[in-house]
Amino acid sequence: KTGIIYDTVRSYFGMRKISISDLKSSYNKQILLNNNLIYQKLFLVQGYWPGGLYTAPSEEDIIKDIQFIKDFGFNGLRTHQKAFDPRFLYWCDRMGVLVWGEIGNSFVFTIDSQVRLLNEFITEIERDYNHPSIIIWVPINESWGVRSRSRRDSKRAFYTLSLYYLIKSIDPTRLVIDDDGWWHTETDICSRHFYSDIKLISKSTYFAVNYWFLFIFKWF
Known part of the structure; x- marks a missing residue:
């Protein structure tokens, strides 16, 4: 009533669609951004900072890191x-x-590790849901925390499988990789991490692989 502004809140929003092409042959399916083919050239960001470890010294340092990634020709991370x-x-x-x-x-x-991952990741998804830059959720990396000497360990497999469907139920707008680079149960992207010279990997490894996408890390 006095015409005095006591507080101001500014925000923003973005709209985008991430999907997989609806083709009859799964060999030809591609990842689409706003219905257009997008080839992902990604940079793995560990998030370490000089003098701050896991905390960026300043917002300017964050901007520099992201710009560095773009300057080298990557379109994502x-x-x-x-x-x-x-x-x-x-x-x-x-x-x-x-x-x-x-x-x-x-x-x-363990039971505790399962519950903690669920709680922490659900909290992260709820917090970051409205960031349009996020196109994929990855709950597990290389079977960390679910690795077993036996590939028939049903408990770990069921847990990994449940993560995929739980995340899909919370956020159906994004793709999900259940166990990036290792043992997949259900996944939108078949990813494989190979820490060796790519020339040493037999071409037969990929012969008639019935997945939508293949992502390879090369260890330099």
Whole structure:
């Protein structure tokens, strides 16, 4: 009534669609951004900072890191083993960088570790749901926390499978990779991590692979 502004809140929003092409042959399916084919050239970001470890010294340092990734020709990044600073995701939104969202994994498979991952990742998804830069959720990396000497360990397999469907039920707008790079149960992207010279991997490894997408890390 007095005409005096006591407080101001500014925000923003973004709209985008991430999907998989609806083709009859699964061999030809592609990832689409706003119904257009998008080839992801991603940078793995560990999120370490000089003088701050897991905390960026300043917002300017965050911007420099993201710009560095773009200057080298990458169009996206995979956050690794932690929930990233919302300021980082904000600048990914603003600068047009695609993001794979991830959470820290445990070392051992216990009831407590299962519950903690569920609670922490659900909290992260709820917090970061409105960042349009995030296009994929990754709950587990390389079977960390669910690894077993036996490939027939049903408990770990059921847990990994449940993560995929739980995340889909919470956020059906994004793709989900259940166990990035390792033993998949149900996944939108078949990813494989190979820490060796790519020339040493037999071509027969990929012969008639019935998956939508293949992502390969090369260890330099």
